[in-house]
Amino acid sequence: MSLQAMDMPDSEEPPAHKPARAKILIVDDDERNALAVTTVLEELDQELVVARSGEEALRCLLHDDFAVILLDLHMPGMDGYETAELIRARRRTQHIPIVFLTAVFRDESHLIQAYSAGAVDMVFKPVDPFVLRSKVSVFVQLYLKQAEAQREAELRHRLQEENFRVRTEKLLAEQELKRTQARQDAILQSLAVCFHSSTAEPPFETGFISDTVEKLTGFPAARFMEDPGFGFTRMHPDDADRVVAELRAAQETGSYSSEFRWRCADGSYRTFLDQGVTAMGEDGRQELFGTMIDVTELRMLQQQLVQAQKMETVGQLTGGIAHDFNNLLTVIMGNLDLVSRKITGDERINRQLGAIRHAAERGQNLTSQLLAFSRRQHLTPEVLDVNLLITRFESLVRHAVGEIVHLETVAASKAVICDVDPAQLETALLNLAVNARDAMPSGGKLVFEVRPLSDGDELLSDRPPEANGPWIAISAIDTGVGMPPEVIARAFEPFFTTKGPGKGSGLGLSQVYGFARQSGGFVAVRSEVGQGTRMAICLPLCEKQPERVVSDEIGDKPLSGNAERILLVEDDAAVLALGIEMLMDLGYQVTTASDAASALEIIKRGEPIDLIFSDVVMPGGKSGVDLAREVKELRPGLPVLLTSGYTGEALNVHTRDVETLPLIAKPFRQEELAAKLRETMGA
Known part of the structure; x- marks a missing residue:
């Protein structure tokens, strides 16, 4: 016979119309003894749980709480002494009364051992129903009274907490009400928004302007109040007439929205968006009430997004063209190979075939650069140390830039590990070197620098939102003619070049851009006219160790087929x-x-x-x-x-x-x- 406990959370109180019931754990491997004990205790109308071993009793104690444990001393495996010691060792169960049941151990030494193990009483078999029921009833009543006292204490505690919560909420509400006005003033001061009012006719004299104007422009509010026309004196000349027309039109439309460039205290131009409405002032004349915010970064981000979308569109177009063109080149170059193997001894024809092959290979290089830009080339990345690659690559770069350019390489202070295609990285660096050489027609200095990028590095401002670091930058820094902003904006477009006809395909930097993006990185450009250029390929660092270089040579295996x-x-x-x-x-x-x-x-x-x-x-x-x-x-x-x-x-x-x-x-x-x-x- 086995009576299992009902699943009810310990914190759940029994229904009010039912008396509380305690759980009694009976541990006996003999089914007859367990049946006898449960029969005796059924009159107590409590919940009885039977365990057949010490192990099963311990499992019951993991999730249930018991008023008393009736534990048989003599059991196979884990006996009553060992079970009692384990129950007493757990904080959750150490206070549960244990009553030992035994038919064998009656001498004084076993009694002492039982009490030492944690028993509070002993009952000898065969059990006397009256004695057993009386002893268990005492423990059950004690347990129920303790449980009732605990519930009452918890109820009082909850009532006190609720009272404290109500009083606290009332106090906080009163304090919050007192702080509302001060907080509103603080919010207005902290916002990067300038509130202002002015006359509706030129020169649009300032009637009020908030102190936050100093955060936006670098000038205090008093400067605008003292000089009514101060705002227009620092507006960009190309924007002033348009803004005047938009403000005048507000008298008819009732509102205005005007965007303009304004020269701040540090001399830089910032883009401001001024929006407002017209209203009747105290003197009966119309006034303008508006807010002004700085949208410089927003407009820059929008321009970057448009540029990225344009580059993606061009990439899709060039990728498709390169795919079809490669099919044509495959036919041309393949047939050249077949014809060359059949024509031997005619030097003139071989020279003509060589010219055709050279032209086809140039077309192959062009399509390879187009695929790199469109990020559709097949990369074979390897885990490598960029420092070692730059060192090995230095001699080739030195040959490419010539003697009039002084080449210097600056490696990072420790190994810089990236998962990148080494051949495509070398091609990208060679393109940067050639581009830098052409920017220094009279000679100059070119530095290849490898360094990790720390948080806050200014190169990271060019990082796409989806790109993840940490990063290293491989920079080509030249002392050449530099680039104006309009050239930087188009530098990576395929076929765009500032070189003369026949001096460049306009695909070198496109390959650099496409390779960096396909490798999970980006390219950062810093340049000023007459001040040189920094082109930085920024790549994510890799936590793996460099792989062992394995030769891909085929050896002496024959290349011809065997009728496969x-x-x-x-x-x-x-x-x-x-x-x-x-x-x-x-x-x-x-x-x-x-x-x-x-x-x-x-x-x-x-x-x-x-x-x-x-x-x-x-x-x-x-x-x-x-x-x-x-x-x-x-x-x-x-x-x-x-x-x-x-x-x-x-x-x-x-x-x-x-x-x-x-x-x-x-x-x-x-x-x-x-x-x-x-x-x-x-x-």
Whole structure:
């Protein structure tokens, strides 16, 4: 027989119409003894809980409170002595009375041991119903009286707290009422808002102006009151006539909103927004009542947002153009390779083919820079120390800038670890070096500096809201001609350049901008005409350690195929035809598909395929990455090589579901394709 306790929170009071009941814990491994005890105690009309072992009794005590514990001494495993010691060891249960039940241990030594273990009484088996009931009743009544006293004390405490709360709230309300006026005055003084009134006709004499005008302009309110025309004397000349017209029009419309530039006490121009209404003054003439706030930072942020949106739009356009252009270059360069292998010995034709290849490679470089700007290039980031990269890169930069430019590198005082594509970082730094060299036509000094950025560093003011640090800055600091603000605003736009015709593509800084943003960072520019320029690539620091450099050489493996069957998946007909020619020329057998769905049908039919060579971006709703994911489930171990003019977002999702896939970027040479195919098959 087992009577379980009802689930009721300890703090919940029993209903008023029901008497309080206590819980009695009976611990006995013998079911007959437990039944006998519960039968005797049922007349007390209390809640009885039976535990079959010391362990079960301890579990009951974890969540229930008991008036008394009837504990059998002789139990297998944990006996009554050990159970009692554990009950007494817990603060929550150490005051619960324990009555030992025993049929064996009756001698004096066991009695002493029982009381030492924490017992308050002993009852010998077979139990006398009257004696057991009487003893337990005493403990139950004591428990219930203590519980009732505790409830009454808690009730009195709650009443006192409620009384104190009411009195406190009343006192606070009175104090708050007294402080209302003072607080309102303080708020008006703390707000970066200037309240003012003036006449509705020129020269718009100031009738009242709040003291907060000093925070906005640097001039005290008395200056405006003493000189009625002072406000207009420091307004930007290009804005004054327009503001006068807007204030005059307020007499007809009843309100005005005017924005203008105003020269403050420190000599700088700030942009203020003045808004107000017209009302009749005490003398019967119309007056203007308005508020003026500083919106300089807001307008700057709006300009930055417009610039960012423009750059994003241009990036999407250039990325799409680069993708299509890379498909064309793939066909051109691929066919050049095929023709070059078939034409030998004719120096004139080889020279012409070389010129065509050189032009195609220039086009490849241009599309690479466009993809970098649009953040659609495929990056291969590595955990590396930027200090070491700058040191190794110094000789190449020195060669690029020439002897008339003095080059200096300043590394950080300790290792600076970033997770970044080293090749693209070197390209970005080389673009900065060339840009700095061109800004110093008569020579000068170029410093490459690596330093961590601390909170509050002024370069961080250019950080996009979504970018996260901590940061390091890799700065190219030159002593060149500098840039005016209008040039800085357009410096990263593709094809924008201040150089003469044929002296620059206008894509160097675009690559820097795109690389930094795609790497989770940003570019900060500081420049003044005649004072030189600082271009800083700001990248997030990495907590990982630099990875061991692993060679990607293929070694002596043959690059030609051995009649392996390759499934070529490409939606562009010209690229597909070229791919067939190049693969067959390398000694492979080729099966083709125009989209991922067709390729999957070939795989499901069980055709023998040794490798899948697929474009990433394809029609039909499935990309090359989707194809690779499904092929992994259908035929595990079948290698997949991807290619694309740009990968867009397609490759950003594959790392969650499949291991990193090999990729060869378009346009590619036949030798590059052959090496990548052997590498992929070998892996």
